[in-house]
Amino acid sequence: MDSLDKIKKDLGGNFDIVERVAKEKYEELKPQLILQEKGKYVMPKGAYFGDIIEVKGKIGKYTTDIRKKIIRAVKVMAQQEIDKLNGVN
Numbered sequence: 001m002d003s004l005d006k007i008k009k010d011l012g013g014n015f016d017i018v019e020r021v022a023k024e025k026y027e028e029l030k031p032q033l034i035l036q037e038k039g040k041y042v043m044p045k046g047a048y049f050g051d052i053i054e055v056k057g058k059i060g061k062y063t064t065d066i067r068k069k070i071i072r073a074v075k076v077m078a079q080q081e082i083d084k085l086n087g088v089n
Contacts, residue, residue, distance in 0.1 A: 018066060022073035025057040032056065033078045034085070041085040043078055 026033070032052050035042055043049055050071045053059060059067050 017062075018069045018073055021059065021062070022070050022077065025053055025059065025070065026074045026077045029053060029057055029074075030078075030081075033074070034082055041082045043075070043082060049075065049078075 029052055033043060033049065035044065044052060053071050053074050054067060057070075059070055062070065
């Protein structure tokens with residue numbers, strides 16, 4: 001899983017936009033991004049995760065590259081939260 005630092009290096013000047021939007025969308029969509037199944041916390045599988053952020057998060061106004069990076073950043077945040085909830089790390 002990529003770290004937010006790696007995403008920042010990849011983005012350069014666009015990182016501020018991605019970071020701000022990713023944090024906003026993560027908080028807004030958190031209940032749909034972190035699910036509890038069989039006593040463990042998990043993320044939705046496959047492309048559905050990105051669809052939640054793209055469609056319900058309404059990030060269509062950004063370029064494809066920025067949208068992908070927003071989704072990637074939200075995924076990192078969700079995975080960190082899931083690891084914490086599951087007692088990993």
